[in-house]
Amino acid sequence: MESTTPVWNVMLATCPSRTSLARIANKWTAMIVIALSDGPARFGTIRDVVAGISGKVLSSTLRDLERDGIVTRTAYDEMPPRVEYELTALGQTLREPLTALGVWAEQHIEEVLAARDSYDDRPVA
Amino acid sequence: MESTTPVWNVMLATCPSRTSLARIANKWTAMIVIALSDGPARFGTIRDVVAGISGKVLSSTLRDLERDGIVTRTAYDEMPPRVEYELTALGQTLREPLTALGVWAEQHIEEVLAARDSYDDRPVA
């Protein structure tokens, strides 16, 4: 007998791969991965780079990313504490697609803004 | 005098491009764009393809995508109603990066699941 390879499909509501998609198709994840693209960074540095993110959200998102094997967390036993986060090999494979989304957002924002204006100016009826 | 080109940067909390990133770096957006990759589709078809999405969420997400110029909505004056959604030229440029995320989720789910097990099995202290 042969072992069957499960067919993962994000379009299926209960497929585990959807939980993974939910994590990576997320604005905070995208910005954090982009922020870590240049190499390891400390907690405070990431918080500064990803402007506007709260400590709580950064902390929990990093924990989720660590849990999914996308980043590593290295705590140095110093005082005051120093903690570094770094993309894993798996996390590195997310750099390209997530950076692409960031670039897309910047590159097409004028088109998007124009579309929004046009949509909002629509006649009500 | 010259007109200056604004520098859009998703890393800035108040940059409009971040609102655009928030829309596209989203699981529902990703799945809907993937669902529309094969061509125009009706509301009910999308709801079936993107299993588990509620009519309310699909409706509001499609409206947001239409507002941002990513999809078009065509309502035929028939009874019962028929409405078709289709990617715009702008929306087509999202197919590749968003499909990449879906593929990533399916392709790496086993690694991710293993990482989760490992993380959850950690000694508490």
Next chain:
DNA sequence: CTGCATCCTTAATGATACTG
């Protein structure tokens, strides 16, 4: 400095019923 705990507010999502 890096977080966690707590409290609070807002946004997202779900379920159901209903209309053109």
Next chain:
DNA sequence: CAGTATCATTAAGGATGCAG
């Protein structure tokens, strides 16, 4: 069929204070 409206629930996010 394709929504909208409503109600209820859950999740996400922000602010502050505190501990190691």
